[in-house]
Amino acid sequence: MRIRHDPATAAAILLVGVAALHGLLGSRLGPAPAAVAPAARQALPAAGTQARTALEWCRENVAIIHDVHWASACSAAAAAGEAEDSTECTLPDERARPLNVARASAEQQCLDDALAGTGAAPAR
Known part of the structure; x- marks a missing residue:
């Protein structure tokens, strides 16, 4: 009797074996994930103070500048054929990360x- 060696059958058997092994051992197969330290949150200035007003004004300006830079990067990417030129532009990670x-x-x-x-x- 001759046994046929079909690659699809071998792949299916291997996949079932890996799934069974993962089911039995679970997360004990690999190293434990590294603990991620939570980001330290800084206290905001009290509401209604001049410091809080300055913070909000500054953040609004940062958002405007970021939006202008993002739109410029989207236009440049669209001109290079890398992305669509629309208001919902999603930049590639290598362009978005620095912004x-x-x-x-x-x-x-x-x-x-x-x-x-x-x-x-x-003063407003």
Whole structure:
């Protein structure tokens, strides 16, 4: 009697074996995931204070600047044929990451300035 060696059958048997092994051993197969430390949250200035007003004003400006830079990057990506030129533009990670890092850094600077009392919002 001759046994046929079909690659699809071998793959199916291997897949069933891996699934059974995972079901039996669960997460004990690999190393334990590293514990992620929660981000330290800084206290915001009290509502209604000049520091809080300065923080909100600064964050609004950071958001506007970020939106302008994002739109510019979307236009450049669309011109290069990498993305669509629309209001719902999704940039590739390599283009979005520097913009998001810059925004996070600017927002942190806003918070640091507000907590230090050096941020000043214009009178409204």
